Amino acid sequence: MAHAELTLPDGAAADWTVPQDWAAYGPAEHAMWDRLFERQAAMLPGRVVPEFLQGLDILRMTRPGIPDFAELSDRLMKATGWQVVAVPGLVPDRVFFDHLANRRFVAGRFIRRPEQIDYLQEPDVFHDVFGHVPLLTDPAFADYMQAYGEGGLRADHMGAIDHLARLYWYTVEFGLMRRDDGFRLYGAGIVSSYGESLFALDDASPNRIGFDLKRLMRTEYRIDDYQQSYFVIDSFEDLLRKTSDADFGPVYRELEQSSDLAPDAVLPEDRIYHRGTQDYARAKLAC
Ligand code: HBI
Numbered sequence: 706m707a708h709a710e711l712t713l714p715d716g717a718a719a720d721w722t723v724p725q726d727w728a729a730y731g732p733a734e735h736a737m738w739d740r741l742f743e744r745q746a747a748m749l750p751g752r753v754v755p756e757f758l759q760g761l762d763i764l765r766m767t768r769p770g771i772p773d774f775a776e777l778s779d780r781l782m783k784a785t786g787w788q789v790v791a792v793p794g795l796v797p798d799r800v801f802f803d804h805l806a807n808r809r810f811v812a813g814r815f816i817r818r819p820e821q822i823d824y825l826q827e828p829d830v831f832h833d834v835f836g837h838v839p840l841l842t843d844p845a846f847a848d849y850m851q852a853y854g855e856g857g858l859r860a861d862h863m864g865a866i867d868h869l870a871r872l873y874w875y876t877v878e879f880g881l882m883r884r885d886d887g888f889r890l891y892g893a894g895i896v897s898s899y900g901e902s903l904f905a906l907d908d909a910s911p912n913r914i915g916f917d918l919k920r921l922m923r924t925e926y927r928i929d930d931y932q933q934s935y936f937v938i939d940s941f942e943d944l945l946r947k948t949s950d951a952d953f954g955p956v957y958r959e960l961e962q963s964s965d966l967a968p969d970a971v972l973p974e975d976r977i978y979h980r981g982t983q984d985y986a987r988a989k990l991a992c
């Protein structure tokens with residue numbers, strides 16, 4: 706995605722960070738966090754990868770209230786060398802990649818209002834911190850995120866950000882993992898959403914397809930509704946291995962020769978775990 710319109714907000718540093726100003730949150734903001742947290746914490750065990758729940762424990766995120774980024778960073782630094790820094794909202798791609806490449810995760814400091822409880826456009830502190838930060842305690846996932854940032858800086862030079870952004874979307878945001886006893890969620894966009902946490906795992910509508918780097922990079926995605934396809938990895942180690950052996954230069958050159966795929970596409974060579982009915986997406990189109 707290109708965010709050409711973004712300009713550095715007043716009060717932000719050159720790297721777009723701002724103080725979290727934790728003391729400035731009011732009771733209603735902490736209560737909104739608690740409401741979202743309790744709803745997800747009750748539902749996720751048995752659905753999310755165990756590494757996520759371990760991350761909540763390691764970071765002491767099971768305590769009430771919006772977490773203090775300084776404290777999260779202390780614990781995260783000890784676990785995997787990552788930090789959490791606050792930003793006012795979306796930041797330019799290059800700034801985003803540079804933070805990740807340096808093991809800093811940028812998180813929104815604001816929290817959604819009650820009328821936005823199930824959908825909002827810009828990532829808030831619940832999506833960013835509850836959704837993304839727990840897995841940064843996992844060594845392989847932590848390395849994957851850094852590698853993505855480094856890949857982003859290279860993709861920027863090669864004009865390939867759109868292809869790379871799809872990798873982030875279908876793994877970090879909307880990824881599923883195959884475990885011995887069934888599929889598990891790990892993508893932050895799913896894990897921070899009540900509705901999609903159910904849909905991604907249980908609904909017959911979306912495709913569930915084995916991870917393949919080039920195939921995934923050809924696939925368009927939806928930003929306004931539940932995904933029509935989810936891509937399934939075997940492990941974070943496997944994901945890291947399949948994405949870190951090259952600078953993606955040859956991959957991007959190959960992709961220039963191949964067409965984009967619709968979000969619901971299914972190919973003969975896909976490893977299809979579940980062929981979606983697409984009933985949900987079709988019903989949405991009809992209204
Ligand atoms: N900025 N704050 C914030 N959070 C994001 O997830 C984010 C961003 N800027 C760019 C971006 N994501 C993506 O477009 C890149 O992954 C390509």
Ligand code: FE
Binds near residue numbers: 878
């Ligand atoms: Fe996100």
